[in-house]
Amino acid sequence: GEDVEQSLFLSVREGDSSVINCTYTDSSSTYLYWYKQEPGAGLQLLTYIFSNMDMKQDQRLTVLLNKKDKHLSLRIADTQTGDSAIYFCAESGAGGGNKLTFGTGTQLKVEL
Amino acid sequence: DVKVTQSSRYLVKRTGEKVFLECVQDMDHENMFWYRQDPGLGLRLIYFSYDVKMKEKGDIPEGYSVSREKKERFSLILESASTNQTSMYLCASSTYSYEQYFGPGTRLTVT
Numbered sequence: 001g002e003d004v005e006q007s008l009f010l011s012v013r014e015g016d017s018s019v020i021n022c023t024y025t026d027s028s029s030t031y032l033y034w035y036k037q038e039p040g041a042g043l044q045l046l047t048y049i050f051s052n053m054d055m056k057q058d059q060r061l062t063v064l065l066n067k068k069d070k071h072l073s074l075r076i077a078d079t080q081t082g083d084s085a086i087y088f089c090a091e092s093g094a095g096g097g098n099k100l101t102f103g104t105g106t107q108l109k110v111e112l
Numbered sequence: 113d114v115k116v117t118q119s120s121r122y123l124v125k126r127t128g129e130k131v132f133l134e135c136v137q138d139m140d141h142e143n144m145f146w147y148r149q150d151p152g153l154g155l156r157l158i159y160f161s162y163d164v165k166m167k168e169k170g171d172i173p174e175g176y177s178v179s180r181e182k183k184e185r186f187s188l189i190l191e192s193a194s195t196n197q198t199s200m201y202l203c204a205s206s207t208y209s210y211e212q213y214f215g216p217g218t219r220l221t222v223t
């Protein structure tokens with residue numbers, strides 16, 4: 001079946017850029033997503049990218065997609081303490097949001 | 113704003129008890145999902161439903177069942193709770209679009 005992998009932890013200093021990486025196996029993925037989970041809360045969609053795009057920028061967030069290597073990354077510029085959370089990568093096959101496969105999540109810790 | 117609510121934030125049950133987790137969404141979404149979240153394993157899909165009275169198994173359905181009698185409500189049932197079902201349970205809903213909307217989660221402890 002589909003598999004989505006992420007590193008478990010990332011620690012950065014406030015003001016630096018954070019880069020969270022994700023690899024996936026399903027070549028039929030239509031959309032790829034980044035969700036954020038703050039402590040004690042459910043997941044919230046941060047951004048998404050369609051599989052025929054290479055890059056998407058949304059304010060401090062930049063998503064890069066390398067479809068050949070099945071590699072997705074999320075860059076957060078000027079990381080703030082409020083960015084501390086778990087970030088999940090997810091992918092969908094044909095059909096969009098009907099069913100998603102999530103990665104293990106990356107715990108981002110922002111230090112002063 | 114889409115709202116997905118779950119009946120309890122925290123729940124403690126004994127081994128062998130029957131457990132009901134309720135999820136309600138207010139946006140007339142067709143699709144509803146139940147996940148469990150465990151450290152280092154991410155979110156794993158238990159069951160999902162794309163219409164009233166319809167259900168499909170996800171990746172880890174064993175030990176669980178679901179019920180969807182009304183469009184807005186999706187229930188997860190643990191017929192006989194076991195300690196390995198201690199976890200965070202997340203409900204989500206979606207239309208036929210890219211975004212799933214999540215509830216706040218229910219942290220279930222089975223002792």
